[in-house]
Each structure stands twice: as C-alpha cells, then as structure tokens.
Amino acid sequence: MALRTAFLALVPALSLLSVPPPGATPESPPKPPVSVAPHVPANWKAGAASVKVTPQKLLWMAGYAARKKPAEGHVQDLYAKALALEDEAGSRLVFVTLDLIGVPQAMRHALSERAERMLGLLPECLVMNASHTHSGPQLRTAPLTEAERDNVRARDSWDYTQKLQEDIFSIISRALAEMQPARLTWNKARCGFAMNRRRDYSLPADHPNANRVPNPEGPVDHEVPALRVEAADGSLKAALFGYACHNTSLGFYNWCGDYAGFAQEYLQQHRPGFTALFLMGCGGDQNPYPRRTDVVPGVTDLELAMQHGRSLSNAVEMALTVNPRPLTGPIRAAYEEINLSYADGKRPDHHYPVQVIKIGNELTFITLGSEVVVDYSLRFKRELGGKGGIWVAGYSNDYTGYIPSLRVLKEGGYEAAAGWAEDVEDRIVKKVHELHERLSK
Ligand SMILES: [Zn+2]
DSSP states (O other): OOOHHHHHHHHHHHHTTTTTOTTTOOOOOOOOOOOOOOOOOOOOOEEEEEEEOOOOOOBBBSSSSTTTTOOOEESSSSSEEEEEEEEETTOOEEEESSSSSOHHHHHHHHHHHHHHHHOOOOOOEEEEEEEEBBHHHBBOOSOOOOTTOOOOOHHHHHHHEEEEEHHHHHHHHHHTTOEEEEEEEEEEEOOOOOOOOOTTTTTTTTSSTOOOBBBBBBBOOEEEEEEEEEEEESSEEEEEEESSSOOOOOOSSOOOOEEEEEEEEHHHHOOTTTTTEEOOOSSEEEEESSTTTTTSSTTHHHHHHHHHHHHHHHHHHHHSSOOEEEEOOOEEEEEEEEEEEEETSSSSEEEEEEEEEEETEEEEEEEOOOOEEEEHHHHHHHOOOOSEEEEEOOSSSOSSSSOHHHHHHHOOOGGGTOOEEEOOOHHHHHHHHHHHHHHHO
16 A cells, blocks of 8 residues: 555656656657668668649549449548669669559550650569559549540549549659669568458358358468668668558548558658558458457447558568668569460450569569469469568559469459459469569579
C-alpha cells in the first residue's frame, strides 16, 4: 500500500516534466540524418515524385462487380508515385506505383513509348505497378464510341484515365529530372495478415470445412522486401516496399488506398520530403485477414485496414533498418510480351508482359502482369534465389484478370476462371528463366 501511494505521488511530478515551457515546440529538435550503412558508397542517383490522383468527381469504383452506385466520399487520398534510379554507368530505371485497381496495358504501352521518345527511358527499364485497391475509380483506356458520348459514367471514366496518364508522365519526368546522389540498400522483414483465400482443395467435397475460407494451410508469401534510398548526407529519401495481398480490407464507397495506402501514409508521417512507394506482390489468391467486422466485434473495416497498414509499415521500418544489404549495380533489364493461350482455342492469344531487372547480382526484380497467384512468387524465389534477393511483383504493366498456377488451374475456383490453357505457368516460367539467364551473362 505504501509503495502504491509513493508511485501515485510521483505521477503529477512526472507529468509536469513532460509539459514544454511556454513558447517552446512540443517536439524535440530534429536529429541530424544518420546513414544505416555509412560504408556503402553513394554511387547512385535517385529521385522521387508523387501526384495526388484522387478523383475530383464521385466516379464509379473499381474492384467489386456487385456495386450498384458510384463513390460517395473520400477517406484517404490516392497517389501515383515514381522512383527513378541511375547507376554509375548512367543506366536508368523507373518504378511507377499507383493506388489504383490495375495498370491497363494500353496505358503502359502509351507511357513507355512516350517516356522512351521524350525522356530516353528504355521500355524494359519502366515498371508500372498498381496496389489493386478496391476503393479507387474504374479506369477506361478504350476511346468512347459515338453511342457513349452522352454516357456520363463512360465519359467521366475516360476523362479521369486521360488525366491520370498525363499525371503519371509528369511524375516520371520529375523523378528523373530531380535525381540526386544516393546510397541504395535493401533487406526484408515479415508481416502476417495475408492468408490464402482459396478453400482447402485437399479436403473431400463433403467435409464440413471443405468450403471454408481462408485456408490456414494454403500457400502465402509473408516477405516484405524494402529498397532504401538514402541521400548522400544519410537522410532517408524514399523506400520501395512490397507485399503479396489483395487490398480488400474495405468494401465501402469512399476513396482509399486500403492497407497499402495506410502503410505508405504511416511511413511518410514524421518524415518530411520522404516518399514511400508500395509494389504489389503476387497476391492474386491472398486476402487481408481479418477483413469483416463480424469477426472482430466493435472493429470497423476501416480500422482493420489501418491496423493492417500499421503492421505492414512496422515490417517495412524493420526491413529498412536491420542489416542493410548494399546495392551497387549495374542495372540490367529485359521486358518481353509472350503469348498466353485460352483453353477453348476460340479467343486470340493474350500478350502478357514479363520483365526481369537485375541490380548487379544483389537483387533481382521479376514483374508479371495482372493478378498473379502466390505460387509464382514462391517458385521464383526457390528456383532463382541464391546469394542475391528475388523480389517478385504481380499487377505490373497489365491488368487482365487472374493468372493461376497449374495447381490453381487444375483445382478450379475463382482464380482459375479466366480459362487459360494449361501451359500458362510453363510459358511464364520459361520466359522468366530465359530473361534471367540473358541478364546474368
Ligand atoms: Zn483481385
């Protein structure tokens, strides 16, 4: 009892100590920047730029086919961001990340052609990736037909997408123009809220759990890779980070970046002049959990999105801090579009983008188009991982529905429904290996 009294008596005194004197700012003075890897030479140049792409109008939203009305407001701004890197030999690489549903292939083509013509950026050195937030606007790259000229929904979507394309070009230009000497390191951490959202196909159809999701035994990729871009004086300038999971914590009618939007926002808080960019992984069959309020009483979907964002941003903070692995370069990149066929043989082949980018032998990016399931990420890390890191991104340079592995295709279900031929995985994997070998010589 005596101890407790003494403790209580101390509390007011301690509280008084934490109150700043009149006129002083409540925050401590800024600390000088400290490099996490002072031994790594600042032999790169890097620049980052971002632009708000929150729709000015309440457009129709992307992602859930069941929606019956357009957006009603906004909870968080959406951004397009660009990170430009240049190695010692002058080779340049640009990542564009979008808080949007996907990267329409027509937009990728238009922008890579324009960036090559006007900025000298090689097409294989442009990555365009979308977070797949389901709280963003529908996009439209097909020009309006005569019949659609008076269709407000179609016209708004087209106008938005045209403006978006201009905005993206402007941030690519700015990121390249504003490059400054930089030090690059990378590492990875882990984050666990992604779960496999497909049912457990190993259970017989009449098993009581046969149709329950998520599947705790299903494959996941919980790695959180992060590329750290540090100015020559040691200050943190930008970070590119990845995670393989749908941005579907939310199902409401407000603009929001979902967990990835919050993760970027939290990383940027208290860091003026710093840009955080989210690179979506192979999350085609992954959802964030929990993701419905009835599982966690009293917690809203929005709170869950913020909690997942905090978990991910915490993992990124660790990936940016622990045991930094230097990146020295050079940049070598390859991009090809392969033909993917449909099983019915009636539809023309789809031109599917496959991109491999090596940063020396230290880190390899593999980017694939559309909604790639997690099997691809796990397979490439297994087959190509050695001393250097393998970072696999889906949702890049194309947006045409799900890309199943052979396993998923044979099991069936939602992610297998596009009707690809059975050699879909084989064709993609062969091309990735071929490009990787070409760049490794
Ligand atoms: Zn999806």
